Amino acid sequence: MKQPLLALVNLNKYYGDVHVLKDISFTINEGEFLTLLGPSGCGKTTLLRCIAGLERIESGDILLEGASIKELAPNKRNVNTVFQNYALFPHLNVYDNIAYGPRMKKSLSEAELKKRVVQVLELVQMSGYEQRMPHQLSGGQRQRIAIARALINEPAILLLDEPLGALDLKLRKYMQTELARLQRKTGTTFVYVTHDQEEALNMSDRIVVIDQGQVQQLGSPREIYNSPANLFVTSFIGDRNIVPVRVLEVGEERARVKLGEDSVLVRSSRTNGKALQAGEEAVLAILMDKMRVSCEEAENALRGTVASIHYAGSQIRIEVRVADRILTVVEYQKMDCDCAVGDAVSVTWEDSGAILLPKEDGWEERGF
């Protein structure tokens, strides 16, 4: 098997008494676009800073191409960072900003350097901006210069810390495709930090979901979206109805569960090691846009009454009261039936849209 480019081994980090990174272990392959995804304060930025060498780790190791880099100062590591606020040097023009790395390392002659600066500027589509000062550039342009300034060093890994956070929505969408293009074109390994699930699902080859300093799940966007490993990932990615249910019987891949008066057959979590037992409390999560509301009785459905209907452009949000819970159904086409508030309806869903997970302590308090 090919050796991974970067390996994190049981990495631990404390800020005083606070354990911010707990036993983080995973590997990053050469040329991939890997995203660290998690809510703010989950430790994803700290993890990035540990890789960059801007934070010390208390235990564990970081291996770059098989060699430990944990004791190396940031300037000795072959990784570069694009900071959230770009961090361009305000007193240097675009050319000198980009030339900064090679000049400090004295790795290129001035003539070669000039050629390289022209190349990277072309790469980020900012040719001709050499003499501008950072304060004369827009947010998106500064972003490109920050990326060019990092890429000229030809790092083994480019670390990006929420680089699109400060941009407006339209520019953010555009820069997403732009970043993906840059990554393909240069073949550089990108490690990207974000709290935005859409950004992560859109751009990444693989996603590492992090919460409370721990890796919750690692997989392709598809795997993570369709088969979340635990309750946190379930609630953090995708819009889902999450309700407590009682397990009636457990089969090979499916289980029968009871919510209120009705019992339904649902897909059971495969990624989680712990098997569910009959009679146990569990949690059912169903993607809102994989659900349908119908006026007639249906197979494998939950019965309830319509609580409210909202029309929001192309989609319709219907809230259905089932037992003492409210389920939200999002439909894109015309609804199957012309139901009104107060009508009795059945709620069904595509099999792949639902997943049954074991209950975790305190999950309701955490707002899942």
Place this chain on the structure above:
Amino acid sequence: MKAKTRGFGTVYLSLFFVFLYLPVLSVVLYSFNASRSTAQWTGWTLDWYRQLFSDRAIVEAFRVSIVVALLTALLSAVLGTFAAVISLWVTSRMKTAIQGMMILPLIVPEVALGVSLLFFFNAMRLPFGVLTLVLSHSLFCVPYVYIMVRLRLQEIDRSILESALDLGASTWQMVRTIILPLVAPSIVTAALLCLAMSLDDVIISTYMSGPRSTTLPVHVFSMMRVGVTPKVNALCTLILIGTFFIIGLSQLITNKRRFAK
């Protein structure tokens, strides 16, 4: 009613500024008075300036003042800047301690500071003169440099420094290529302020002056005891112009920096 209030305001402010600047203006004016006495005006002359420049003692005191002021500005700029830059790397408790100790020389009354320095330099067997003047002036100038550079450093985004390290700069390279250029305007402004403060100082200079190295303000002070001649007016006028020039220059630098942002 409104017009009346405005009228009163104008009168008040006019009187205020007359009171503030009339003495200064009269000094300038009488430095050109042909008469020895300030009681009467007998016509224009540049005699007092001529006498001033032919007074060996005054010219020597002026030379000492300038040398001391320049050396003080230089020494304070270097020491203050280093202290401010180093405080980037200390713990926040240490930073508070440094801050407090820096301000202390500004709080201690100058008379007390002068006496203690007198004892100290005596014990050290340092000859009183330019050296002791520079050291003692730096004592109250360094805090200003420290504070002004520190303020500028606080404006610099931490990630700018981190990205310099990230891009391959050593700590020293980062200080040289990023920090120093960014704080340079503050260092120059602070140094000019030190220049002005050193030129102006009387109390500490009185203690520190050596037998043959007196600063200009100390010399003027001793001249006054013997009796005022319009020569003093001429001298004060020149000092005034010099100080205005320095302060104006530092203002210009500050404004230019503001525009650059």
